[in-house]
Amino acid sequence: MATTTSAPPPSWGQRLTEQGLPIAVVLLFTMALWYALTVYLNAPGAIERVLEPKGPWTWQDLVAATMTVQRPVLPAPHQVALDLYSSLVDWPVTSPRNLLFHVAVTGESTLVGFVMGTLLGLVLSVCIVHSRTLDKALLPWIVASQSIPVLAIAPIVLVILGTMGFSGVAPKAVIAMYLCFFPVTVAMVQGLRSPQVIETEMMHTYAATRWQALWMLRLPAALPFLFPALRVGIAAGLVGAMVAELPTGAQAGLGARLLTGSYYGQTVQIWSALVMSAFVGLALTAAMGAIEALVLGKRRQL
């Protein structure tokens, strides 16, 4: 809260009980709820298809049957975990049955698009900050784009690039790129403008050129604005790359995996693909956080 500078930093044990324990409790509760839902949702199907033909059954039979039924309405957490594990262990990484293969496909286009979109956003934001015309004429449109579902033009991008002869990574990366581009641009314009008047005037009295002022004052000042946008951008890029895998009937990628799972009613496959994409999202954001800590870590201590 307000000023806690006098209090000693919490020890590891304290942090574990204050932070870890509540999270663990919530997670445990979620798991319990999931199991309860598994039994509840799968019960009608299990009774109809597994138990009734065999004759009388107890509620233990019912619970067991709900966890083993073919194509469950909701697979139990351990079923999803087992499916994930077996896909990672039983098949080589190059096989489409291994989820890591799909992670690599989706991750590649996400990262390529993310890097391109970030670079584009950086360049454009520098231009906007230095040009009054761009600031007045272009920036409002970029800001407005935040309130419209830009992901909706993904199929258009796919068709355009498809007729131009691009396939594979390129179309998916382009979609991930423009999704990353908007948040990065908006945040960087804000960040590059964040230095106080007194600071920019000091650069002026040092006879610093525009480029020097940009490099030594504006860019460092913009970094705390950049990283949150990068986290938003890479998460949006992942969604974009997954969505881009849908209409092409792509053979590979997490989005394609979700779609084929739903075509064939393979619920366990859908859930494991979903859990895997959640892990990818978390990992990408965590990587961004790590880079942020590396770059800005020293600054925080001041």
Add this chain to the structure above:
Amino acid sequence: MNAPTSPPDLRVSALVVLAGIGGAWALLISSLADPATPKDGAFWGATIVVALLAVSGIRRLAAIDGPRMYASASALLFGGWLLYFWQLFTIALDVPRVLLPAPSLIAAAFGEHMGTLQSDFVQTVVRAVALGWVLGSGLGFCVGVAIDRMPFLQRGLLPLASLTSTIPLVGVAPIAVMWFGFEWPSKAAVVVLMTFFPMLVSTLAGLRAADRLERELMHSYAASYWRTLWSLRLPTALPFLFSALKVNATLALIGAIVAEFFGSPTSGLGFRISTEATRMNMGLVWAAVAVAAVTGSAVYALLVSIEKRAAFWHPSVRGKK
């Protein structure tokens, strides 16, 4: 460097803008822009002249210090010129429609398929998005208020809820289809899931926004918990709630449209975009995208104006004119 230039003469600027628009109009209807005429120096020369006039007009408008009207005018002019050159080049250079249909073609497709787009709009926006947005945001708010008095639960739930923003939640669309069927309820379910967590996080943050001093004042008035919540903490939380509502409005549109990409009945904006794109009927696709874009910005503008009325006293709103 940034030598202080005197602001451009208003009358000259107006003349430049009008000359640009007039020249543009003349070029567009002249035989030069006809796709049949070969594109020689005359066409490119005229195009460059119009482009220079356009750039100069925007620059002059942007350079005017003054009411915000001029800034919006230059943004509008820029958008208009973008549309113009889109139209000019697609028509004059005979760009294949699959690649990029001219704005006039998109407008024609919009007029022609008005009925279809209207039912798509009802299916996606009025049903799935609106219901999902209200339910998801409402649930997030209620859960936020409910666990406000349980710090243990807050500490457990808040980090997990913030993490969900990094997860591609829209991937649950196939599962939603299995549970709730192909029709719009499955899309609304996706929207509920996507909008719930941002609202929960913002509600919790907003409820903590009231100052200690203000809370102690309420305490000294012997105000009950609910009275404090109603008279102090919820009003202070309003900017947080509105920012979540705005974020959620965009998220809800994205969620419903993308969920329709995964599979949907025979109407809906997302369905229209994805199926007409595979049929290369790009005019209708762009028209559907335009409907989605206009909806998104209209809802956003509406929320901003409601916020201005509801939280008129808050510094974040007062600062804006």
